[in-house]
Amino acid sequence: MTAKKEYKSLGKRHKIIDGPEKLSGSAQYTGDMRLPGMLYGRPVLSPYAHAKITCIDRTAAMAVPGVVAVLTAADLPTKDRPVNSRGSAVLAHDVVLFRGHPVVVVVATSEAAAKDGADAVLIDYEPLPVVADMESATLPSAPVIWPNGLPKDGMDLTAAHAAVDKGADEGHREPSNLHEETKFNRGDVDAAIKNADIVITRRYTTPIVHQGYLEPHAVVADPHMMRGELTVYTSTQGQFGVRDEIARLLSMPKSKVRVVPMVVGGAFGAKYGILDPLVAAVAWAVRRPVKMVLTRSEDFLSTTPTPATIIDLTIAAKKDGTLLALDAVATLDNGVFPFTIGGILGILLGGYYKCDNVRILCREVLTHKPQGGAYRAPGAPSATFAIESSIDELAIQLGRDPLELRMQIGVDEGDRMGNGDKWPNIGLKACLMAVQNHEMWKTRTTEANTGWGLAVGGWPCGMSPAASVCRVDSDGAVRIHVGSVDISGVNSSLVLVAAEILDISPDRIQLIQGDTLTGQRAGPSGGSQTTYSVSGAVAAAATAVRTKLLETAADHFEASPADLELVNGVVSVKGFPDKAMEIGAIAELAENKSGGNGPIVGEGTSAVSENAPGFVAHLAKVHVDPDTGHVTPLRYLAVQDVGFALNPMLVEGQIHGGVAQGLGWALHEAMIYDEYGQLLTASFMDYDLPGFEVMPDIDVVLVENKSPFGPFGARGIGEPPITAGAAAVANAVRNAVGARVTDLPLRAERVWRALHDSK
Amino acid sequence: MIPAAFEYVKASSVAQAIALLNQHGEDAKVIAGGHSLLPAMKLRLSQPAVLIDIAAVAELKGIKINGGTLTIGAGETYHAIATSSTVKNACPVIAACTGQIGDIQVRNAGTIGGALAHADPAADLTAVFLAIGGTVTVQNAGGTRTIAADDMFVSMLMTSLESGELITAVNVPVMSKGQGASYAKLKHPASRYAIVGVAASVTVANGVVSACRVAVTGAGPQAVRQPSVEKALMGTAGDAAAIKAACASAGADMEYLGDIHASEDYRRAMVKVYAARALTDAIAAARA
Numbered sequence A: 001m002t003a004k005k006e007y008k009s010l011g012k013r014h015k016i017i018d019g020p021e022k023l024s025g026s027a028q029y030t031g032d033m034r035l036p037g038m039l040y041g042r043p044v045l046s047p048y049a050h051a052k053i054t055c056i057d058r059t060a061a062m063a064v065p066g067v068v069a070v071l072t073a074a075d076l077p078t079k080d081r082p083v084n085s086r087g088s089a090v091l092a093h094d095v096v097l098f099r100g101h102p103v104v105v106v107v108a109t110s111e112a113a114a115k116d117g118a119d120a121v122l123i124d125y126e127p128l129p130v131v132a133d134m135e136s137a138t139l140p141s142a143p144v145i146w147p148n149g150l151p152k153d154g155m156d157l158t159a160a161h162a163a164v165d166k167g168a169d170e171g172h173r174e175p176s177n178l179h180e181e182t183k184f185n186r187g188d189v190d191a192a193i194k195n196a197d198i199v200i201t202r203r204y205t206t207p208i209v210h211q212g213y214l215e216p217h218a219v220v221a222d223p224h225m226m227r228g229e230l231t232v233y234t235s236t237q238g239q240f241g242v243r244d245e246i247a248r249l250l251s252m253p254k255s256k257v258r259v260v261p262m263v264v265g266g267a268f269g270a271k272y273g274i275l276d277p278l279v280a281a282v283a284w285a286v287r288r289p290v291k292m293v294l295t296r297s298e299d300f301l302s303t304t305p306t307p308a309t310i311i312d313l314t315i316a317a318k319k320d321g322t323l324l325a326l327d328a329v330a331t332l333d334n335g336v337f338p339f340t341i342g343g344i345l346g347i348l349l350g351g352y353y354k355c356d357n358v359r360i361l362c363r364e365v366l367t368h369k370p371q372g373g374a375y376r377a378p379g380a381p382s383a384t385f386a387i388e389s390s391i392d393e394l395a396i397q398l399g400r401d402p403l404e405l406r407m408q409i410g411v412d413e414g415d416r417m418g419n420g421d422k423w424p425n426i427g428l429k430a431c432l433m434a435v436q437n438h439e440m441w442k443t444r445t446t447e448a449n450t451g452w453g454l455a456v457g458g459w460p461c462g463m464s465p466a467a468s469v470c471r472v473d474s475d476g477a478v479r480i481h482v483g484s485v486d487i488s489g490v491n492s493s494l495v496l497v498a499a500e501i502l503d504i505s506p507d508r509i510q511l512i513q514g515d516t517l518t519g520q521r522a523g524p525s526g527g528s529q530t531t532y533s534v535s536g537a538v539a540a541a542a543t544a545v546r547t548k549l550l551e552t553a554a555d556h557f558e559a560s561p562a563d564l565e566l567v568n569g570v571v572s573v574k575g576f577p578d579k580a581m582e583i584g585a586i587a588e589l590a591e592n593k594s595g596g597n598g599p600i601v602g603e604g605t606s607a608v609s610e611n612a613p614g615f616v617a618h619l620a621k622v623h624v625d626p627d628t629g630h631v632t633p634l635r636y637l638a639v640q641d642v643g644f645a646l647n648p649m650l651v652e653g654q655i656h657g658g659v660a661q662g663l664g665w666a667l668h669e670a671m672i673y674d675e676y677g678q679l680l681t682a683s684f685m686d687y688d689l690p691g692f693e694v695m696p697d698i699d700v701v702l703v704e705n706k707s708p709f710g711p712f713g714a715r716g717i718g719e720p721p722i723t724a725g726a727a728a729v730a731n732a733v734r735n736a737v738g739a740r741v742t743d744l745p746l747r748a749e750r751v752w753r754a755l756h757d758s759k
Numbered sequence B: 001m002i003p004a005a006f007e008y009v010k011a012s013s014v015a016q017a018i019a020l021l022n023q024h025g026e027d028a029k030v031i032a033g034g035h036s037l038l039p040a041m042k043l044r045l046s047q048p049a050v051l052i053d054i055a056a057v058a059e060l061k062g063i064k065i066n067g068g069t070l071t072i073g074a075g076e077t078y079h080a081i082a083t084s085s086t087v088k089n090a091c092p093v094i095a096a097c098t099g100q101i102g103d104i105q106v107r108n109a110g111t112i113g114g115a116l117a118h119a120d121p122a123a124d125l126t127a128v129f130l131a132i133g134g135t136v137t138v139q140n141a142g143g144t145r146t147i148a149a150d151d152m153f154v155s156m157l158m159t160s161l162e163s164g165e166l167i168t169a170v171n172v173p174v175m176s177k178g179q180g181a182s183y184a185k186l187k188h189p190a191s192r193y194a195i196v197g198v199a200a201s202v203t204v205a206n207g208v209v210s211a212c213r214v215a216v217t218g219a220g221p222q223a224v225r226q227p228s229v230e231k232a233l234m235g236t237a238g239d240a241a242a243i244k245a246a247c248a249s250a251g252a253d254m255e256y257l258g259d260i261h262a263s264e265d266y267r268r269a270m271v272k273v274y275a276a277r278a279l280t281d282a283i284a285a286a287r288a
């Protein structure tokens, strides 16, 4: 890594500011909250994937000591809202639509009484036909889930994750379980395939994967009936969006809803307001504060895991490696409400390699399962698994080195994404070159049953306008106010930005994370955009403060601001060391002086107009046990173009986490439903979330190909590191034992079968 | 994850625990490490009205050697057993097996008595106990008796313990020269229980296998011996070819369970693979 001489704080390794609190367990999460008079809510979830509710008998539940209320959909202020998304499906009206659909909430004076009450609620169901499988869902014989079309009125959360044109659905559609299709076409694919020397066709499948955050969904809602206001404390990554949804669903003015984002114990795309409207509605109905913390099983059953995909992919090439055509149909299991990530999947699927003839069809299918949701680079691991497995196969069939082939046909700035848009400045090849120069690549050796796999991946990254306020107070502290949520350590980077501009030590800066009432506007913390968009606002606010400090001091010293310098928190007149003043003293002066600037406060905004995609190249070495099919990752190299690492330690942390989750996609994780829509993996005893013991050592290389748009050259870095792991591992398995596994995850039995089939 | 309400009594002796069990009958359950019982209670699959905690009963502790027998108190935890130099010397396979069960929290609480009494189809110690042989000492109001390993496991989650009986100790033979044992396990990817676990115990005398016991856990509803494998290996040199030949019949006549984590086919194949691995290690240990 290059040394960054130009900066004092930025580009250096700094520990995260709230690390000690989190490590020691003293950080206060939503589940730790206790408000006076607070009640506890327990949901009763549907045991069926599709059924009519014929009777709800609350008598026994109401008789449980401590139970205060047993509420159904009709008892809530949300009762008249159309149900067309997970967030709006607060409680089921008449019909349950997925296993885990909340039907009743029991509110009681203790967690135990709420649970006893929930067990005592008697609900009769009349089972209805279940559409469980995304392939048969679109057959004419399948019942249509929304025969009258999906109720209108709602919002699209996928937009938060990637600022790209996702392609449009064409015109009006008859109600169908195939509720949306996205098409990207350019060139003449059929002719190109005819002229190709080599054509590779494969079907890839990826399962429903859960975000697997440590902290389940947790919400405390506190109504103030007199003022007609509601305060919601929640584990969320997007407070403003949650506020808007609660206000919409409860028919309240947005200004009467205050959402306070709490310390988040992991979110990864899942915490944009699944449980919040329900708890808000329940608290409003009982007119008292209510807390609800999901159990792990409730969380698995009732939240929004990321969609399963089936990708039929054909690539056609010339003998010299030139990619002539890419032809793909991707089918995505949205669950019971639309969650459309086919567009971004197609953009990436057709976006890593130069190709003139592209035809991509993405089919969004509805089934009786929980609605899908975002999970770190939604759609990218699936798209990347497919294209990078096929490109690996192409290299094998052409007898080419997989890295060198990728250098030949990989995209550069100005080449096209799947949707035909041009890539801005990107670092795909810079990453490949860094792999090529790394000792792990140069000295790689293979022993029996071991192999190496290479894969690239990328993510466009989002951008939302943001604002910040910075102030210097007479106690000598610098305070920064933001309205963004810290899910990844961003606050620790924002502090460095201000420290750099004000030339003071980062530990003199206090970061104040506001809520929807007190915080400055920021986009949701998703789409790898938070540092990318908020640090510009912080930089602008700190710069405004710097100007005011210099002006105030100049006035005091009767000098020109141009003759002053700010070094180590002290403003002085250049060449006159005794004409110097601490910034706290300047603040005190400003606070007490009539006339002039007034107290030292500055505001800043940013509205970045171009995104800065982040690319990665991952190299994995695995061992495959030929008797059992068990795959063990042995070594791992993660190279990423991060633009500029504001805090390399945090960036590396993000990459470690992304690699771990990528290995989860590769080898471990799958939510499995049976033909009745029953979830078979509703706890960590059945859902295989990888632990530390199965992680290889990870070598991280940061490539700093500065973004022309991001603050200090930064790029979005949170999502890219999850994209390439599954493909890298699958390619390594192919290299180790000759078996090409096209279904995720590569669990032992699957690899064992592939080995047997290939014998 | 809150269990139904229950009463809790901390027993200070075996006699007291047994008296309480008799007093409350079917409504009561003893709790040792709680790592099988509490998860079931939290899911409300089990709702005992009275819990009798035997974790602190001193009589259930202790690891001793008496002649050729190693006796482990039923209340000893996996961690205590795995780190006991007495166990490591006298019967290393028990130390190795208990040292890999679950995770550190499970090993700090889970007990050998609880594991054998619960007889989970995917438990590890059941197979090891069957392979090395020995007895459990059990006690009720009327006195004590012993149950031989081969008579212990009846069916899924069912042992030959009578209601009101407590396991007080586990007795296994001390390994002598020429004997070796091993446990090989294919871990469930999420829970770390055994999808297939095979324990083998062998005696090698004058270069040939003179005694052999093999048992399988995880693959089916209960841990079972593999008489055909044992018979096939007896009298052979215990070399790779003999092991391979013997393991061809591993798992041939037993019941299987299949699920999303491992199909029946895969379990069948893995019983052979892990039987060969356990036998290879056991024979190497016997020869060492």
Ligand SMILES: Cc1cc2nc3c(=O)[nH]c(=O)nc-3n(C[C@H](O)[C@H](O)[C@H](O)COP(=O)(O)OP(=O)(O)OC[C@H]3O[C@@H](n4cnc5c(N)ncnc54)[C@H](O)[C@@H]3O)c2cc1C
Binding pocket: B029, B030, B031, B032, B033, B034, B035, B036, B037, B038, B039, B074, B075, B100, B101, B102, B103, B106, B109, B110, B111, B112, B113, B114, B115, B117, B118, B120, B122, B123, B124, B125, B165, B166, B167, B168, B191, B192, B193, B194
């Ligand atoms: C996350 C997790 C992972 C695990 N992984 C594994 C694994 O990899 N391998 C494995 O083998 N096990 C595993 N276990 C189970 C663990 O080994 C249990 O501790 C064990 O099965 C039961 O022992 P216990 O002392 O906890 O018994 P308890 O849970 O206290 O009791 C279990 C049953 O036995 C009865 N009982 C207890 N002691 C006696 C006694 N002395 N006499 C008569 N009856 C008695 C109880 O009444 C109860 O019915 C795991 C458990 C968990 C929670």
